[in-house]
Amino acid sequence: MSANASPTGQTPTATSDPVKNDAVEDSAFLKACRREPVPHTPVWFMRQAGRSLPEYRKVREGIGMLDSCMRPELVTEITLQPVRRHHVDAAIYFSDIVVPLKAIGIDLDIKPGVGPVVEQPVRTRADLARLRDLTPEDVSYVTEAIGMLTRELGSTPLIGFAGAPFTLASYLVEGGPSRTYENAKAMMYGDPGLWADLLDRLADITAAFLEVQIRAGAAAVQLFDSWAGALAPSDYRRSVLPASAKVFRKVAGHGVPRIHFGVGTGELLGLMGEAGADVVGVDWRVPLDEAARRVGPGKALQGNLDPTVLFAGREAVETKAREVLDTAAGLEGHVFNLGHGVMPSTDPDALTRLVEYVHTQTAR
Ligand SMILES: O=C(O)CCc1c2[nH]c(c1CC(=O)O)Cc1[nH]c(c(CC(=O)O)c1CCC(=O)O)Cc1[nH]c(c(CC(=O)O)c1CCC(=O)O)Cc1[nH]c(c(CCC(=O)O)c1CC(=O)O)C2
Secondary structure (H helix, E strand, C coil), rough: CCCCCCCCCCCCCCCCCCCCHHHCCCCHHHHHCCCCCCCCCCECCCCCCCCCCCCHHHHHHHCCCHHHHCCCHHHHHHHHHHHHHCCCEEEECCCCCCHHHHCCCCCCCEECCCCCEECCCCHHHHHHHCCCCCCCHHHHHHHHHHHHHHHCCCCEEEEEEEECHHHHHHHHHHHHCCCHHHHHHHHHHHHHHHHHHHHHHHHHHHHHHHHHHHHHHHCCCECCCCHHHHCCCCHHHHCCCHHHHHHHHHHHHHHEEEEECCCHHHHHHHHHHHHCCEEECCCCCCCHHHCCCHHHCCCCEEEEEHHHHHHHCHHHHHHHHHHHHHHCCCCCCCEEEHHHHHHHHHHHHHHHHHHHHHHHHHCC
16 A cells, blocks of 8 residues: 555545545654654755756756646656655645636736736736636646655655735736736725735635645645735735635644745744744744744744855855754754745755755754
8 A cells, every 4th residue: 555545545535634644744844843853854945846957847848837737747746856856854746826826717827937927917806706716626637646646755745835815916916926016015005995805815715725735635735925025014914914814724624734934024924923824934034043033932933044055065055054953943843944945046966965964963
């Protein structure tokens, strides 16, 4: 019997939770998320799959990004590549934050060198009607891929993920990547009723998408509010937190750790924990001991090596990784990660060496 099949031989369905796998539950990653003692500090990297790996570039040749997210065998292969190569403590499901929006029929594409581009931005109340509920059938390829993946992964946990309502709204309202979020913020300040309804819609879609991943076998989930750092705490609390909290509340019953991450969120760390996370992701701008003070007790932290450090040579990487481990020494739970995703031109060998360094330095 493969490691993740249930004792009764039943495979997970779209409507019930899978039987938990003991080896996955005992993994260093899930223990750290639950703030239990660990055999070593677990490590994984945001964007650990993808363009930094030559084997990824090879299998993606001639296949568009969104198209590749809908092919279960390809998703399985790409998700496994960094686990094989780097021996990270968790896999992250290969997808993108805009996949559930595409799945409900929003006309968008991921353009190479640009990012997600939405054909008709969402700007009016009439546009909200285009954001229908997401059903498991809309993303049957996700259920299929996660079934294959959990069998292959054995005792390695799989992290599911989704974009948070604010970050998704920023792409939908702007129509693509933005530095200023002027259209999204104009709606937030100028038409707070429409904004609240938009984020509430996105919360339902996001929660449904995470639930599909959990029911298929994801052992933890990460909510990416990558661009929330653009907001002042009072605006975040009033206009964003209620929707993110709804997502966390809706998935709470499944008993999988919920990670909440954003960039430049130093002033928001406490609120992001308050939204309902079990683990708060921290970028490199705030040391982990200070982040723990801001987040408060009862939560683990994830982070927070600056991804650009990986371009600086072995000694510098080890010095900066040591610094992260030292500031994490007193935490209730620590998952080692970068402060944001692996940059596409990162030398993959530097990542492999970093995993080994963290494991040997923290072996207990
Ligand atoms: O700057 C922008 O706003 C556009 C960013 C962008 C997105 N998807 C995108 C792009 C273009 C690009 O990366 O070049 C397009 C995108 N998404 C992804 C890839 C693959 C890669 O990075 O090489 C790519 C590039 C694909 C290509 O150009 O062929 C895959 C992806 N997106 C994401 C994830 C989850 C993760 O980071 O681990 C993952 C899976 C990684 C894995 O399985 O290891 C999540 C994602 N997508 C996106 C965001 C928003 C913020 C951000 O990118 O920093 C976020 C959340 C985040 O990383 O903070 C939007």
